[in-house]
Amino acid sequence: MFQLLLVDDEASVVDSLADTLPWHEIGIGTVFKAYSGSEALEILNTNSIDIMMTDIRMPGMNGLELLARVRRSWKKIKCILLSGHAEFSYAQEAIAHDTYEYLLKPISDEEVLLKVGNAVEALQKERDENQSYQRVVKTLEENLPKLRGELLNELLQGMNYSAARLAEKLDMLKMDIVREEPFALLLVRMEGQLSELDLYSLSLMEYAVANMAEEIFEDGFRLWSCKDVHGYLAFVVTLSGEKKAEQASAERFMEEAAGQLRLMASQLQLSVNHYLKGTVSALISKWGVFPHDVKRLYEDSLFSLRRRVGSQSGLLVYVADEMEQMPVHALQRLYEPPLLVHLLESGNWEQTEEKLAAIWEELNRKWADSHEHLVEVFFSIYASFSSYAHKNGRELADMIGPVLSDVAGLTPCRSITALHQWIFQSFRLLQQCMENETRNERENAVRRIQHFVQKHLVENVSLQAIADHMYMHPVHVSRIYKLETGENLSDYVLRLKMEQAAAMLANPALKNYEIALQLGYQNPNYFIKVFKKYYSVTPQEFRLNLDKGEDQ
Structure with missing residues (x-):
């Protein structure tokens, strides 16, 4: 939708055009009103105007003078001049200033909509053909692998997207994967001399390993890869189009696919050893459903890597559901993105409070009687609050008070109720302190503005x-x-x-x-x-x- 500015010293003309015509039907989303040339310039300075319709005869700055100013600063605005004087000299000057249309009063509402609609179509065509737009598209294409990797990393870390939002991102990144699609996760750890390379050489080797994997797995599978936060290569493995079509008996077919997947992972290890003179360990998860099982399978793979691979090298491990049998589990909401400290730094207090509520809800539901989990949550949140205070040049005690900032005795960790009270009382004090500082900054800015205006x-x-x-x-x-x-x-x-x-x-x-x-x-x-x-x-x-x- 485009934005239109109407300029005329006759307020009734401007108000009538702005308030009565169906602008949205021709692609105009917002209509601004100005009753003089100077008011028009103020609006142009503070808003992105696409089309301007102005009268010529106005006191002070007339329409032609306004048009000259617009042409100097806003060359892409489509300008339409209105005049009650059919004088050729006006038309000549208007043409000299590259006016889109020159209309004589009186003019019907239908003609106004027609002319502005034509300007909208012209702007849309220019926008579609604009070279900068094409450069953006080209840049996006060039950065698709990086953007795809960032999205996968977010999913591995537990980022929650709505179904519509995730589908939109996948479509934008041209990813051929849909909700409820079966997938397996392949985790590859660079080892031996590969792990000792400098950053540039290691990046080249990782690129080579990813390319090898694409070639080896292309007969039956599609890969979506990234480098995770631990430095491992992570691959989401899905069935190719032909394999999907063959999926008649799901259980038997998936077992066959799993066997083929293990064989190809072994071939990848051999290829890395033969062509790159290096060693890798590979972990293959069980099949899951996208995107619901991404984080779970990733956590299972990391657990197996720590427990079953450790410091050994060159292993191929098929990951079972070992974590499901573990008596103690880590907190999820505390560490999934966006992290609490990042929400605080962004100044988004509403989302920060929602994050705290989600952390406490998980803790209360699963680990209310676990003192270790209470302490873990307390110190993690305390560290985030302290980091935020320090980045704003303050001590945490100055912002939430000496009692709440005192960790001696770990009073907030004595019960789930005490921790809940500490979390949200500290958060509100932190928020109130920062909002007061912001308000003071605004008040000082307003005083400076008023002093300048008066002077x-x-x-x-x-x-x-x-x-x-x-x-x-x-x-x-x-x-x-x-x-x-x-x-x-x-x-x-x-x-x-x-x-x-x-x-x-x-x-x-x-x-x-x-x-x-x-x-x-x-x-x-x-x-x-x-x-x-x-x-x-x-x-x-x-x-x-x-x-x-x-x-x-």
Whole structure:
């Protein structure tokens, strides 16, 4: 959806066009309104405008002057000029400024929609053919292996995606794997002299091993690979299209596929030894269902590697469900991405609280009576809170208080209830402390903005000038000011100017045009119009009212 800016000094014309026409039907998502050239420039500075429709005859900055400014700074905006004067000189100047359309008033709603719709189609065509877009697509294609590997790593670590979101990512990465599809996990550990290589040489060897695996497994299987956080090569192994079609008797067929998988893994070990003069151990999981079993099979493989391979090399292990028989299991929600410390650093308090709730729910459901698990959760969360405090230049005790930050005696770990109270009380204090600091920063920024405006009121107080002074983006300046004061920055500037104008009108020696010039209005008539819109009386009427008040 595109964004449209309507500019006309006749407010009724702008409001009628903006509020009554079915813009969304022609691809316009947002319609901005401006009642002068200066207002239009402020909107252009703070919003991404695609199409601008402006009247020519306006006080102050006319439509052609506005168009010239737009062409200097926003060359891709489609500009449509409206005029009630069928003068060839206007058309000539409009053409010189690369105007998309030049329309004469009066114009019907249907014609307005038609012309803006044509501009939307032209923009869409340009967007589709834009070279930068093509470069992005090409870059994405070039980085597909890396992006695929990152997604697989997230799934191995337990990242939870909704079905729709995961399907979207798989489709974007051109992955031929779907939900409920059977898969096995192959874990390969580089050993011997391969593990002692420098980073560059090791990367080349890993690339070579992955290519070897693709060639060996291509007769019957498809591979999706990555390098995991432990430095192992992990492969999601699925059946090729032909093998899927042969899958008549599922149980017998999967047993045959498992045997073929072990044979090919053995061939991979031999190829690495023969061609790369190195050694690898390979672990093959049982079959699971994608994506539900990815993390479980990965954890089983790591467990088998630690327990059954250890420091030995060149082994081929078929992983059983050994972890399911273990009496004690690790916590899942505590270590699955996104990690607690990363959520804190991102400033996403809502997701951070959800993460804490999920950690505590798992702990309470499975390990409420395990003192070791309580201590593990406490110290992990304490470490995340401390790291966050230190990265913000604070001691944790300064943010949550000396009692909650005191680990002596491990009081929060004495029961599941005590730990719950400590977690969420500490979290809320941490959040409150940071929000107070953010609020103070915003208050200081607003004071600096107001001081600049007051000091330069009769000079340049444009949004860009304020943003340059604050070393901020104009959009950020507008949002901070609105968020903190509830008032638009442009309204604040206007209010100060009108208050100063009212004070200056009390001096009979000052003429209206002199006041206008001193307040930065080059066109006295435009000053009169702005003043009347603000006070509902003209400057002259305002003077008369002042005189009457003094006489009384």
